[in-house]
Amino acid sequence: xxxxxxxxxxxxxxxxxxxxxxxxxxxxxxxxxxxxxxxxxxxxxxxxxxxxxxxxxxxxxxxxxxxxxxxxxxxxxxxxxxxxxxxxxxxxxxxxxxxxxxxxxxxxxxxxxxxxxxxxxxxxxxxxxxxxxxxxxxxxxxxxxxxxxxxxxxxxxxxxxxxxxxxxxxxxxxxxxxxxxxxxxxxxxxxxxxxxxxxxxxxxxxxxxxxxxxxxxxxxxxxxxxxxxxxxxxxxxxxxxxxxxxxxxxxxxxxxxxxxxxxxxxxxxxxxxxxxxxxx
Numbered sequence: 001x002x003x004x005x006x007x008x009x010x011x012x013x014x015x016x017x018x019x020x021x022x023x024x025x026x027x028x029x030x031x032x033x034x035x036x037x038x039x040x041x042x043x044x045x046x047x048x049x050x051x052x053x054x055x056x057x058x059x060x061x062x063x064x065x066x067x068x069x070x071x072x073x074x075x076x077x078x079x080x081x082x083x084x085x086x087x088x089x090x091x092x093x094x095x096x097x098x099x100x101x102x103x104x105x106x107x108x109x110x111x112x113x114x115x116x117x118x119x120x121x122x123x124x125x126x127x128x129x130x131x132x133x134x135x136x137x138x139x140x141x142x143x144x145x146x147x148x149x150x151x152x153x154x155x156x157x158x159x160x161x162x163x164x165x166x167x168x169x170x171x172x173x174x175x176x177x178x179x180x181x182x183x184x185x186x187x188x189x190x191x192x193x194x195x196x197x198x199x200x201x202x203x204x205x206x207x208x209x210x211x212x213x214x215x216x217x218x219x220x221x222x223x224x225x226x227x228x229x230x231x232x233x234x235x236x237x238x239x240x241x242x243x244x245x246x247x248x249x250x251x252x253x254x255x256x257x258x259x260x261x262x263x264x265x266x267x268x269x270x271x272x273x274x275x276x277x278x279x280x
Contacts, residue, residue, distance in 0.1 A: 104178065107179070124170070131172045133174060133222065134173075156250045177191050177195045178198065211245070218249075
C-alpha cells in the first residue's frame with residue numbers, strides 16, 4: 001500500500017512516474033548535467049549536427065577514415081614497427097627535455113597547430129620514477145600551456161599528492177599530442193604520428209621506472225590496439241620495455257564518482273608507486 005495515499009497504487013515521483021522509474025530518470029539527469037558541466041569546462045560549447053549526406057571528394061581526400069577507435073587515434077596494430085626515437089640526440093644518448101622541446105619548436109607538423117593557443121609540452125621532475133601520460137590537452141591546458149590543470153587535473157593532483165603522498169612536481173606529466181584537438185576529440189592518426197617521436201623522446205629523457213596511462217585513448221595508443229579500459233586497468237603491460245599501468249582518466253572519475261571507481265584507481269596508483277620504488 002502507498003503510505004502517502006492510503007491506496008494500493010504505486011508511489012509516484014518525478015512527473016507522475018513510479019518512484020523507481022523517477023529515481024532512474026533523476027540519475028540520468030544528474031549524469032547528463034555532469035557531462036555538460038565537464039564539456040563546458042573543457043571549452044566544448046556546441047556539437048556539429050550529424051549529416052547523412054555523402055562527403056565531398058575534397059573532404060574524403062583530407063579526412064582519414066578510421067577502421068577502428070585505436071586506428072583513428074593513431075594506435076599501431078600489434079607487431080607494427082614503433083616510431084623512431086627523437087633524432088635530436090646522438091644514437092644511444094639520453095636526450096635532455098630541453099633538447100626535445102627545442103626540437104619541437106613552434107610545431108606546425110600537423111593541422112592541430114592551426115587552432116591551438118599554445119603548445120602543452122609537459123612538466124615535472126626530469127628524473128621522475130613515475131610518468132603520467134594522457135591523451136591530449138583540453139581548453140584550460142591550451143590556455144595555460146600546462147598539462148592537467150582543469151577539473152580533471154585538480155583531481156589528478158589530489159590523487160598524487162593526497163593519495164600517493166608525493167608532490168606533483170616529483171612526477172612527470174604529459175600528453176600524447178601536444179596541441180588541443182578541436183572539441184577535445186580523439187587525436188587522428190596523422191596527429192599522433194607527428195607527436196609520437198617527441199613523446200618517445202620525453203620518455204627517453206625522463207627514463208621513468210613506471211608509466212601510468214590515463215584512460216582508454218592513451219592506453220590504446222601506447223599499447224597499439226583498441227582496448228576496453230574497464231577490463232584492462234590494473235593489469236601490467238609494457239611500453240618500450242617500461243612497465244605500464246593503465247587506469248581510469250580523472251575525467252571519468254569525475255563523471256562516475258563512486259567509491260568503487262575511486263578505490264580501483266587508488267589500487268592502480270599504489271601498485272605503480274610500489275613498483276617504481278622497488279625498481280630504484
